[in-house]
Amino acid sequence: MPPLKKKENKKTAKKRVAKRKTAKKQVAKRKTALLKEPKVEPIAVVLFFAHWCGHCQSMYPEWEQLKKEYESDNNFVLREVEHGNIESDKQMLEKELGVSPIQVQGFPTLVKIHPDKHIEYYENGERNKENFINWLNEAKKQPEVSSNIFQQMHYGGYKIPITGKVKTYSKNKSATKSRKSKPSLFK
Numbered sequence: 001m002p003p004l005k006k007k008e009n010k011k012t013a014k015k016r017v018a019k020r021k022t023a024k025k026q027v028a029k030r031k032t033a034l035l036k037e038p039k040v041e042p043i044a045v046v047l048f049f050a051h052w053c054g055h056c057q058s059m060y061p062e063w064e065q066l067k068k069e070y071e072s073d074n075n076f077v078l079r080e081v082e083h084g085n086i087e088s089d090k091q092m093l094e095k096e097l098g099v100s101p102i103q104v105q106g107f108p109t110l111v112k113i114h115p116d117k118h119i120e121y122y123e124n125g126e127r128n129k130e131n132f133i134n135w136l137n138e139a140k141k142q143p144e145v146s147s148n149i150f151q152q153m154h155y156g157g158y159k160i161p162i163t164g165k166v167k168t169y170s171k172n173k174s175a176t177k178s179r180k181s182k183p184s185l186f187k
Contacts, residue, residue, distance in 0.1 A: 041115035042077045044097055045136065048090075048109040050083030056108045059127040066132050076136060083107065112136070 047063055049056040067078050081089040090102055099117045103109075110122035112135070124131050 040075065042075055043115065043136075044093075044113040045076055045078045046093060046102075046111045046113065047078075047080040048083075048086060048104045048107065048111070049080060050107045052083070053107040055127070059108055062127060062129045062132065065129050069129075069133070070136070 049060065051057070063080070070076050070078055079093075081093075086104060090104065093113075094100070094102060097113055097117070099113055099119055102111055102113075102119060103121075108127070110127075110132075112120040112122070114120070122132070122135055124135050
């Protein structure tokens, strides 16, 4: 029997202990669920701009709408770097994200930095919200790369990932199996 608090009878003490036990079980379940969930690193999207640039001024309202739309999306982190701080902010981003130098050769420059440290520059033509959304959604469609995703073929001691259409041949050289994928290196 748990120790009684002031102005508490045996029934309420038992209820208090039972509530505490169920709360502990619920917390343990939440912790294990959180540990089982795969941690997905967000894609960083960075806009390098200058207020004096006419293209930046016309694009900025579209960028603001995009930021509002994606503020609750955990797959993306949208940042902007203004002209005055570009070198220091760029170096900070490169260090923080662990990427090779980001090339900013003009304004505006829109960069997408994937969790695998791949840098992609926006080159899709018009700078409007719809095109930005299409560009961002291209990143969502790309599969996550894990050690199990590629089958590997061992050829002469080299490991070559097979991502193409693969056919296996029997002794009479007729196709026995095939699977859909990109073209193979060997034909």
